[in-house]
Amino acid sequence: MALKLPITKGVKLANPIQLGLGPAGVLYATNQTGEVYSLHDTDNDGLEDMALLYCNVKDAGLRSPSGFTSRGDTIYIGTAQQIRAFLDVDKDGKADTSWVFFDGIPHSEHPYEWTNGLSFGPDNWLYAALTTDSWNAAPSPDPKGYRGAILKISPDGKKVETAATGIRSVYGLAFNQYGDLFFTDNEGGGNPTEELNRLVRNGFYGHNPAKYRVTSIVAPEHNLETEVAPSGIEFNRPDNDYGGSGGELFVAYYGPGERWARGGIGRIQVRRLADGSYAYKEFPVADIPKLSDLAFGKDGALYVANHGKADYWYNAVYENEGSIYKLVYDPSLLHVPAKNREKPSKTFSKNSVEAGKQLFAERACLGCHQVDGVTELLGPNLKDVGKRLTREEILEEILKPSERIKPSMMxxxxxxxxxxxxxxxxxxxxxxxxxxxxxxxxxxxxxxxxxxxxxxxKQSLMYEGLLNGLSDTEKEALLNYIFSLSGSSAP
Structure with a gap:
Protein backbone atom coordinates (compact mmCIF):
# COMPACT_ATOMS: atom_id res chain seq x y z
CA MET A 1 0.00 0.00 0.00
CA ALA A 2 1.54 3.30 -1.15
CA LEU A 3 0.78 6.30 1.08
CA LYS A 4 1.75 9.79 -0.05
CA LEU A 5 3.43 11.69 2.78
CA PRO A 6 1.13 14.56 3.81
CA ILE A 7 3.89 17.15 4.15
CA THR A 8 1.90 20.30 4.91
CA LYS A 9 4.05 21.78 7.69
CA GLY A 10 7.38 23.55 7.55
CA VAL A 11 8.89 24.29 4.15
CA LYS A 12 7.67 23.04 0.79
CA LEU A 13 9.40 19.95 -0.53
CA ALA A 14 9.43 19.49 -4.31
CA ASN A 15 11.21 17.33 -6.89
CA PRO A 16 13.23 15.13 -4.49
CA ILE A 17 16.28 13.43 -6.01
CA GLN A 18 17.77 11.72 -2.94
CA LEU A 19 16.27 9.95 0.04
CA GLY A 20 18.08 8.43 3.00
CA LEU A 21 17.91 7.57 6.66
CA GLY A 22 20.06 9.92 8.71
CA PRO A 23 21.02 10.50 12.35
CA ALA A 24 18.47 9.44 15.00
CA GLY A 25 16.46 7.53 12.39
CA VAL A 26 15.27 10.74 10.70
CA LEU A 27 14.49 10.60 6.98
CA TYR A 28 16.24 13.15 4.74
CA ALA A 29 15.57 14.24 1.17
CA THR A 30 17.50 16.44 -1.26
CA ASN A 31 16.43 18.59 -4.17
CA GLN A 32 18.31 19.18 -7.42
CA THR A 33 18.27 22.92 -6.76
CA GLY A 34 20.33 22.52 -3.58
CA GLU A 35 18.01 22.01 -0.64
CA VAL A 36 18.44 19.23 1.91
CA TYR A 37 15.37 18.54 4.04
CA SER A 38 14.73 16.57 7.22
CA LEU A 39 11.28 14.96 7.48
CA HIS A 40 9.32 14.61 10.73
CA ASP A 41 6.13 12.95 11.96
CA THR A 42 4.66 15.58 14.29
CA ASP A 43 1.40 13.78 15.15
CA ASN A 44 2.89 10.27 15.52
CA ASP A 45 0.54 8.69 12.99
CA GLY A 46 3.39 6.95 11.16
CA LEU A 47 3.53 9.42 8.27
CA GLU A 48 5.97 12.32 8.09
CA ASP A 49 4.05 15.58 7.75
CA MET A 50 6.69 18.29 8.22
CA ALA A 51 9.82 19.22 6.28
CA LEU A 52 12.61 21.36 7.74
CA LEU A 53 15.37 22.91 5.66
CA TYR A 54 18.46 21.19 7.04
CA CYS A 55 20.81 23.08 4.71
CA ASN A 56 21.18 24.42 1.19
CA VAL A 57 24.39 23.46 -0.60
CA LYS A 58 24.09 26.61 -2.73
CA ASP A 59 25.17 28.53 0.36
CA ALA A 60 28.59 26.91 -0.08
CA GLY A 61 28.62 27.59 -3.83
CA LEU A 62 27.72 23.99 -4.68
CA ARG A 63 25.06 22.38 -6.86
CA SER A 64 23.23 19.08 -7.41
CA PRO A 65 23.18 17.34 -3.99
CA SER A 66 22.76 13.92 -5.61
CA GLY A 67 24.61 11.83 -3.01
CA PHE A 68 23.59 11.31 0.63
CA THR A 69 24.79 9.24 3.56
CA SER A 70 25.51 9.68 7.27
CA ARG A 71 27.88 8.41 9.92
CA GLY A 72 27.14 9.13 13.56
CA ASP A 73 25.68 12.66 13.73
CA THR A 74 27.39 13.82 10.54
CA ILE A 75 25.67 13.97 7.15
CA TYR A 76 27.70 13.71 3.94
CA ILE A 77 26.38 15.29 0.74
CA GLY A 78 27.84 14.54 -2.69
CA THR A 79 27.63 17.47 -5.10
CA ALA A 80 29.03 18.19 -8.56
CA GLN A 81 32.10 19.90 -7.08
CA GLN A 82 32.85 18.19 -3.75
CA ILE A 83 31.66 15.94 -0.96
CA ARG A 84 30.79 18.10 2.03
CA ALA A 85 30.06 17.14 5.64
CA PHE A 86 27.29 18.82 7.67
CA LEU A 87 26.57 18.73 11.40
CA ASP A 88 23.59 19.86 13.44
CA VAL A 89 25.28 20.77 16.73
CA ASP A 90 22.29 22.11 18.68
CA LYS A 91 19.86 19.42 17.40
CA ASP A 92 17.31 21.90 16.05
CA GLY A 93 17.00 20.14 12.70
CA LYS A 94 19.28 22.57 10.87
CA ALA A 95 22.99 22.20 10.09
CA ASP A 96 25.13 24.61 12.13
CA THR A 97 28.48 23.88 10.57
CA SER A 98 29.98 22.21 7.53
CA TRP A 99 33.38 21.40 6.09
CA VAL A 100 34.95 19.96 2.96
CA PHE A 101 35.36 16.20 3.19
CA PHE A 102 36.72 15.65 -0.33
CA ASP A 103 37.19 18.17 -3.14
CA GLY A 104 39.37 16.32 -5.66
CA ILE A 105 36.46 16.05 -8.11
CA PRO A 106 37.02 17.36 -11.67
CA HIS A 107 33.96 19.43 -12.49
CA SER A 108 32.60 21.77 -15.12
CA GLU A 109 29.19 23.36 -15.56
CA HIS A 110 27.81 20.32 -17.35
CA PRO A 111 24.49 19.46 -15.64
CA TYR A 112 25.18 15.71 -15.71
CA GLU A 113 28.27 15.88 -13.51
CA TRP A 114 27.02 14.31 -10.30
CA THR A 115 28.53 12.56 -7.29
CA ASN A 116 26.22 9.68 -6.45
CA GLY A 117 25.68 6.63 -4.31
CA LEU A 118 27.59 7.67 -1.20
CA SER A 119 28.03 4.59 1.03
CA PHE A 120 30.36 3.80 3.90
CA GLY A 121 31.84 0.34 3.55
CA PRO A 122 32.79 -2.21 6.21
CA ASP A 123 36.30 -0.71 6.04
CA ASN A 124 34.82 2.68 7.11
CA TRP A 125 35.95 4.26 3.83
CA LEU A 126 33.40 6.29 1.88
CA TYR A 127 32.55 4.98 -1.59
CA ALA A 128 31.14 7.33 -4.25
CA ALA A 129 30.40 7.20 -7.99
CA LEU A 130 31.27 10.07 -10.33
CA THR A 131 29.23 10.16 -13.54
CA THR A 132 31.09 9.98 -16.84
CA ASP A 133 32.30 13.04 -18.73
CA SER A 134 32.15 11.26 -22.10
CA TRP A 135 29.14 13.28 -23.30
CA ASN A 136 30.65 16.60 -22.21
CA ALA A 137 32.06 18.69 -25.05
CA ALA A 138 34.11 20.68 -22.54
CA PRO A 139 35.21 18.39 -19.68
CA SER A 140 37.57 19.53 -16.98
CA PRO A 141 41.09 18.09 -16.88
CA ASP A 142 40.94 14.67 -15.26
CA PRO A 143 44.49 13.29 -15.13
CA LYS A 144 43.59 10.69 -12.49
CA GLY A 145 40.53 9.42 -14.33
CA TYR A 146 38.14 10.08 -11.46
CA ARG A 147 35.12 11.06 -13.56
CA GLY A 148 33.55 7.82 -14.73
CA ALA A 149 34.91 5.90 -11.74
CA ILE A 150 33.97 4.65 -8.29
CA LEU A 151 36.20 6.19 -5.66
CA LYS A 152 36.90 5.10 -2.10
CA ILE A 153 37.89 7.82 0.34
CA SER A 154 39.51 7.32 3.72
CA PRO A 155 37.51 8.08 6.90
CA ASP A 156 39.33 11.39 7.35
CA GLY A 157 38.91 12.36 3.69
CA LYS A 158 42.66 12.69 3.12
CA LYS A 159 43.28 9.62 0.95
CA VAL A 160 41.50 8.49 -2.19
CA GLU A 161 41.75 5.35 -4.29
CA THR A 162 40.09 4.38 -7.54
CA ALA A 163 38.03 1.26 -6.86
CA ALA A 164 36.64 0.78 -10.40
CA THR A 165 36.45 2.57 -13.76
CA GLY A 166 34.33 2.52 -16.91
CA ILE A 167 31.03 3.49 -15.31
CA ARG A 168 28.44 5.61 -17.09
CA SER A 169 25.66 6.92 -14.85
CA VAL A 170 25.81 5.03 -11.56
CA TYR A 171 23.20 6.50 -9.24
CA GLY A 172 22.96 3.81 -6.58
CA LEU A 173 25.62 2.00 -4.53
CA ALA A 174 24.80 -0.44 -1.73
CA PHE A 175 26.69 -2.92 0.44
CA ASN A 176 25.04 -6.21 1.33
CA GLN A 177 25.37 -8.12 4.59
CA TYR A 178 28.52 -9.88 3.33
CA GLY A 179 30.34 -6.61 2.61
CA ASP A 180 30.07 -6.83 -1.18
CA LEU A 181 29.34 -3.57 -3.01
CA PHE A 182 26.66 -3.57 -5.71
CA PHE A 183 25.80 -0.77 -8.12
CA THR A 184 23.50 -0.13 -11.05
CA ASP A 185 24.42 1.51 -14.34
CA ASN A 186 22.31 2.78 -17.24
CA GLU A 187 22.08 1.36 -20.74
CA GLY A 188 24.01 3.17 -23.48
CA GLY A 189 27.56 4.18 -24.27
CA GLY A 190 28.92 0.63 -24.25
CA ASN A 191 26.34 -0.74 -21.81
CA PRO A 192 23.92 -2.88 -23.84
CA THR A 193 21.49 -3.31 -20.92
CA GLU A 194 20.40 -1.74 -17.67
CA GLU A 195 22.97 -3.29 -15.32
CA LEU A 196 23.36 -4.56 -11.79
CA ASN A 197 27.08 -4.89 -11.08
CA ARG A 198 29.22 -6.14 -8.23
CA LEU A 199 32.44 -4.32 -7.43
CA VAL A 200 35.62 -6.08 -8.49
CA ARG A 201 38.59 -4.13 -7.24
CA ASN A 202 40.20 -2.17 -10.11
CA GLY A 203 37.64 -3.60 -12.52
CA PHE A 204 36.72 -1.84 -15.76
CA TYR A 205 32.97 -1.90 -16.49
CA GLY A 206 32.89 -1.08 -20.21
CA HIS A 207 32.05 2.61 -20.63
CA ASN A 208 34.45 5.05 -22.32
CA PRO A 209 37.31 2.62 -23.05
CA ALA A 210 39.26 5.32 -24.91
CA LYS A 211 39.71 7.20 -21.66
CA TYR A 212 40.95 4.25 -19.63
CA ARG A 213 42.62 2.23 -22.40
CA VAL A 214 41.34 -1.01 -20.92
CA THR A 215 39.93 -3.89 -22.95
CA SER A 216 39.03 -6.47 -20.27
CA ILE A 217 35.46 -5.73 -19.14
CA VAL A 218 33.72 -6.91 -15.98
CA ALA A 219 30.34 -8.23 -17.11
CA PRO A 220 27.11 -7.27 -15.31
CA GLU A 221 25.95 -9.61 -12.58
CA HIS A 222 22.33 -9.23 -13.64
CA ASN A 223 20.45 -7.47 -16.45
CA LEU A 224 17.71 -5.42 -14.83
CA GLU A 225 14.23 -6.07 -16.16
CA THR A 226 11.50 -4.29 -14.18
CA GLU A 227 11.89 -0.92 -15.90
CA VAL A 228 14.57 1.29 -17.43
CA ALA A 229 16.89 3.91 -15.90
CA PRO A 230 17.66 2.43 -12.47
CA SER A 231 18.28 5.10 -9.86
CA GLY A 232 18.57 4.48 -6.10
CA ILE A 233 19.13 1.02 -4.64
CA GLU A 234 19.11 -0.33 -1.09
CA PHE A 235 19.43 -3.71 0.58
CA ASN A 236 16.75 -4.50 3.10
CA ARG A 237 18.22 -5.41 6.47
CA PRO A 238 18.36 -9.18 7.02
CA ASP A 239 16.31 -8.78 10.22
CA ASN A 240 13.61 -6.62 8.59
CA ASP A 241 11.03 -9.08 7.27
CA TYR A 242 9.03 -6.64 5.11
CA GLY A 243 7.09 -9.29 3.28
CA GLY A 244 9.81 -11.92 3.47
CA SER A 245 12.36 -9.67 1.74
CA GLY A 246 15.02 -9.57 4.47
CA GLY A 247 18.46 -9.16 2.87
CA GLU A 248 17.04 -8.57 -0.61
CA LEU A 249 17.81 -5.65 -2.92
CA PHE A 250 15.27 -2.99 -3.90
CA VAL A 251 15.77 -0.85 -7.01
CA ALA A 252 14.04 2.41 -7.91
CA TYR A 253 13.51 3.06 -11.63
CA TYR A 254 13.12 6.50 -13.16
CA GLY A 255 11.77 5.15 -16.44
CA PRO A 256 12.42 6.68 -19.88
CA GLY A 257 13.15 10.39 -19.67
CA GLU A 258 10.14 12.68 -20.12
CA ARG A 259 7.67 9.81 -20.19
CA TRP A 260 5.90 10.93 -17.06
CA ALA A 261 3.84 7.78 -16.44
CA ARG A 262 6.85 5.43 -16.46
CA GLY A 263 8.90 4.24 -13.49
CA GLY A 264 8.68 1.64 -10.76
CA ILE A 265 10.26 -0.48 -8.05
CA GLY A 266 11.99 -3.82 -8.50
CA ARG A 267 12.84 -6.38 -5.84
CA ILE A 268 15.80 -8.70 -6.43
CA GLN A 269 16.45 -11.90 -4.54
CA VAL A 270 20.24 -11.92 -4.23
CA ARG A 271 21.40 -15.36 -3.13
CA ARG A 272 25.04 -15.91 -2.21
CA LEU A 273 26.37 -19.28 -3.34
CA ALA A 274 29.01 -21.43 -1.66
CA ASP A 275 31.75 -20.27 -4.04
CA GLY A 276 31.08 -16.60 -3.28
CA SER A 277 29.18 -15.92 -6.51
CA TYR A 278 25.54 -14.83 -6.57
CA ALA A 279 22.25 -15.87 -8.15
CA TYR A 280 19.54 -13.32 -8.91
CA LYS A 281 15.79 -13.29 -9.40
CA GLU A 282 13.91 -10.04 -10.00
CA PHE A 283 10.26 -9.18 -9.38
CA PRO A 284 8.30 -5.94 -9.90
CA VAL A 285 6.96 -4.39 -6.70
CA ALA A 286 5.01 -1.33 -7.80
CA ASP A 287 4.49 0.98 -10.77
CA ILE A 288 5.16 4.49 -9.47
CA PRO A 289 6.43 6.99 -12.06
CA LYS A 290 9.72 8.84 -12.07
CA LEU A 291 11.35 7.37 -8.97
CA SER A 292 14.70 8.94 -8.18
CA ASP A 293 15.55 7.09 -4.97
CA LEU A 294 14.32 4.85 -2.17
CA ALA A 295 15.20 4.12 1.46
CA PHE A 296 14.03 1.98 4.35
CA GLY A 297 12.74 3.98 7.31
CA LYS A 298 13.41 3.33 10.98
CA ASP A 299 10.15 1.35 11.21
CA GLY A 300 11.24 -0.95 8.35
CA ALA A 301 8.84 0.44 5.75
CA LEU A 302 10.06 1.42 2.30
CA TYR A 303 10.00 5.07 1.22
CA VAL A 304 10.34 6.20 -2.40
CA ALA A 305 10.99 9.62 -3.94
CA ASN A 306 8.89 10.56 -6.97
CA HIS A 307 10.80 13.31 -8.75
CA GLY A 308 8.07 14.63 -11.01
CA LYS A 309 8.54 16.38 -14.33
CA ALA A 310 11.93 17.72 -15.38
CA ASP A 311 13.90 18.93 -18.38
CA TYR A 312 16.49 17.05 -20.44
CA TRP A 313 18.92 17.22 -17.54
CA TYR A 314 16.49 16.25 -14.74
CA ASN A 315 16.24 19.82 -13.50
CA ALA A 316 12.79 20.69 -12.16
CA VAL A 317 10.83 22.82 -14.59
CA TYR A 318 7.41 22.62 -12.95
CA GLU A 319 6.79 24.12 -9.51
CA ASN A 320 5.96 21.75 -6.65
CA GLU A 321 6.16 18.57 -8.70
CA GLY A 322 7.06 15.27 -7.09
CA SER A 323 6.39 13.73 -3.71
CA ILE A 324 7.47 11.01 -1.29
CA TYR A 325 5.53 7.80 -0.73
CA LYS A 326 5.66 5.30 2.12
CA LEU A 327 5.04 1.70 1.08
CA VAL A 328 3.47 -0.26 3.94
CA TYR A 329 3.43 -4.02 3.54
CA ASP A 330 0.08 -5.78 3.91
CA PRO A 331 0.62 -8.87 6.16
CA SER A 332 -2.21 -10.66 4.38
CA LEU A 333 0.10 -10.91 1.37
CA LEU A 334 2.87 -12.62 3.31
CA HIS A 335 2.19 -16.07 1.84
CA VAL A 336 1.46 -14.85 -1.68
CA PRO A 337 4.51 -15.65 -3.82
CA ALA A 338 6.14 -12.86 -5.79
CA LYS A 339 5.31 -12.95 -9.50
CA ASN A 340 6.87 -11.44 -12.56
CA ARG A 341 4.70 -8.94 -14.41
CA GLU A 342 2.74 -10.63 -17.19
CA LYS A 343 2.90 -8.95 -20.58
CA PRO A 344 0.32 -9.30 -23.34
CA SER A 345 1.66 -11.23 -26.28
CA LYS A 346 1.22 -10.95 -29.99
CA THR A 347 2.52 -13.33 -32.60
CA PHE A 348 4.19 -11.78 -35.60
CA SER A 349 4.05 -13.56 -38.94
CA LYS A 350 7.40 -14.35 -40.52
CA ASN A 351 6.36 -12.51 -43.68
CA SER A 352 5.49 -9.36 -41.70
CA VAL A 353 8.82 -9.39 -39.86
CA GLU A 354 10.74 -9.91 -43.11
CA ALA A 355 8.82 -7.06 -44.74
CA GLY A 356 9.65 -4.85 -41.76
CA LYS A 357 13.32 -5.80 -41.99
CA GLN A 358 13.36 -4.78 -45.64
CA LEU A 359 11.73 -1.42 -44.78
CA PHE A 360 14.27 -0.94 -41.99
CA ALA A 361 16.99 -1.17 -44.61
CA GLU A 362 15.19 0.86 -47.28
CA ARG A 363 14.49 3.74 -44.91
CA ALA A 364 18.21 3.84 -44.01
CA CYS A 365 17.59 2.97 -40.35
CA LEU A 366 20.69 0.76 -40.45
CA GLY A 367 22.72 3.84 -41.20
CA CYS A 368 22.37 5.04 -37.61
CA HIS A 369 21.10 2.05 -35.59
CA GLN A 370 22.72 -1.33 -35.11
CA VAL A 371 20.68 -4.29 -33.88
CA ASP A 372 23.39 -6.57 -32.46
CA GLY A 373 23.16 -5.38 -28.85
CA VAL A 374 26.80 -4.29 -28.90
CA THR A 375 27.59 -1.63 -31.51
CA GLU A 376 26.48 1.93 -30.89
CA LEU A 377 26.34 4.13 -33.98
CA LEU A 378 25.02 7.68 -34.24
CA GLY A 379 21.77 6.44 -32.69
CA PRO A 380 21.20 3.86 -29.96
CA ASN A 381 21.40 0.12 -30.57
CA LEU A 382 17.86 -1.23 -31.04
CA LYS A 383 18.41 -4.72 -29.71
CA ASP A 384 15.80 -5.33 -26.97
CA VAL A 385 14.19 -1.93 -27.50
CA GLY A 386 10.83 -3.73 -27.29
CA LYS A 387 11.59 -4.50 -23.65
CA ARG A 388 12.17 -0.82 -22.87
CA LEU A 389 9.45 0.93 -24.88
CA THR A 390 5.91 0.08 -25.97
CA ARG A 391 4.85 0.05 -29.62
CA GLU A 392 3.18 3.41 -29.16
CA GLU A 393 6.32 4.89 -27.60
CA ILE A 394 8.58 3.55 -30.37
CA LEU A 395 6.24 4.91 -33.04
CA GLU A 396 6.28 8.30 -31.31
CA GLU A 397 10.10 8.24 -31.19
CA ILE A 398 10.13 7.73 -34.97
CA LEU A 399 7.45 10.31 -35.78
CA LYS A 400 8.74 12.97 -33.36
CA PRO A 401 12.48 12.34 -32.95
CA SER A 402 13.16 15.73 -31.33
CA GLU A 403 10.34 15.44 -28.79
CA ARG A 404 12.48 13.47 -26.34
CA ILE A 405 16.23 13.15 -26.70
CA LYS A 406 18.35 11.12 -24.32
CA PRO A 407 21.01 13.58 -23.12
CA SER A 408 23.88 11.30 -24.13
CA MET A 409 22.39 11.21 -27.65
CA MET A 410 22.03 14.97 -27.93
CA LYS A 458 17.79 20.13 -28.95
CA GLN A 459 17.15 18.98 -32.49
CA SER A 460 17.56 15.25 -33.05
CA LEU A 461 20.12 13.98 -35.54
CA MET A 462 17.36 11.63 -36.74
CA TYR A 463 15.35 12.93 -39.67
CA GLU A 464 11.64 13.60 -39.36
CA GLY A 465 9.26 12.14 -41.90
CA LEU A 466 10.95 8.74 -42.09
CA LEU A 467 7.57 7.02 -42.33
CA ASN A 468 6.13 9.35 -44.96
CA GLY A 469 4.55 7.42 -47.79
CA LEU A 470 4.21 4.14 -45.87
CA SER A 471 0.86 2.44 -45.55
CA ASP A 472 -0.51 1.41 -42.15
CA THR A 473 0.36 -2.20 -43.00
CA GLU A 474 3.95 -1.24 -43.75
CA LYS A 475 4.23 0.74 -40.53
CA GLU A 476 2.92 -2.27 -38.60
CA ALA A 477 5.48 -4.50 -40.32
CA LEU A 478 8.32 -2.14 -39.41
CA LEU A 479 7.22 -2.10 -35.75
CA ASN A 480 6.89 -5.89 -35.80
CA TYR A 481 10.48 -6.19 -36.99
CA ILE A 482 11.74 -3.78 -34.34
CA PHE A 483 9.94 -5.78 -31.64
CA SER A 484 11.30 -9.04 -33.02
CA LEU A 485 14.80 -7.75 -32.22
CA SER A 486 14.14 -8.30 -28.54
CA GLY A 487 12.67 -11.74 -28.90
CA SER A 488 9.82 -10.37 -26.81
CA SER A 489 6.16 -10.03 -27.43
CA ALA A 490 4.59 -6.68 -28.09
CA PRO A 491 2.91 -4.92 -25.19
Missing part, protein backbone atom coordinates in the same frame (compact mmCIF):
# COMPACT_ATOMS: atom_id res chain seq x y z
CA UNK A 411 23.55 16.65 -30.96
CA UNK A 412 26.41 19.10 -30.53
CA UNK A 413 27.24 21.80 -33.07
CA UNK A 414 30.96 22.59 -33.24
CA UNK A 415 32.10 25.81 -34.90
CA UNK A 416 35.77 25.93 -35.75
CA UNK A 417 37.85 29.12 -35.88
CA UNK A 418 38.13 28.74 -39.66
CA UNK A 419 34.33 28.97 -39.96
CA UNK A 420 33.71 25.26 -40.53
CA UNK A 421 30.59 23.97 -38.73
CA UNK A 422 29.95 20.31 -37.87
CA UNK A 423 27.09 18.62 -36.04
CA UNK A 424 27.30 15.21 -34.44
CA UNK A 425 27.34 13.33 -31.16
CA UNK A 426 30.18 13.62 -28.67
CA UNK A 427 31.60 10.12 -28.10
CA UNK A 428 34.70 11.16 -26.18
CA UNK A 429 36.55 14.26 -25.09
CA UNK A 430 39.37 15.52 -22.94
CA UNK A 431 41.19 18.80 -22.36
CA UNK A 432 42.95 18.46 -25.74
CA UNK A 433 40.30 17.32 -28.23
CA UNK A 434 36.70 16.33 -28.92
CA UNK A 435 35.76 13.07 -30.63
CA UNK A 436 32.63 13.73 -32.67
CA UNK A 437 30.56 11.08 -34.47
CA UNK A 438 29.07 12.57 -37.62
CA UNK A 439 26.16 11.44 -39.76
CA UNK A 440 27.46 8.36 -41.53
CA UNK A 441 29.05 7.19 -38.24
CA UNK A 442 32.52 8.49 -39.02
CA UNK A 443 34.39 9.78 -35.98
CA UNK A 444 36.63 12.78 -36.23
CA UNK A 445 38.93 14.21 -33.58
CA UNK A 446 38.91 18.00 -33.36
CA UNK A 447 41.75 19.69 -31.47
CA UNK A 448 40.40 22.18 -28.96
CA UNK A 449 42.70 24.96 -30.11
CA UNK A 450 40.82 24.88 -33.45
CA UNK A 451 37.36 25.29 -31.85
CA UNK A 452 35.58 28.62 -31.63
CA UNK A 453 32.53 27.32 -29.71
CA UNK A 454 30.34 24.28 -29.03
CA UNK A 455 26.55 24.38 -28.61
CA UNK A 456 24.15 21.66 -27.46
CA UNK A 457 21.26 21.30 -29.89
Missing amino acids: AVRVTKKNGQVMSGRVVGSNENLISLMLIGNSIIEIPRHEIEKTVNE
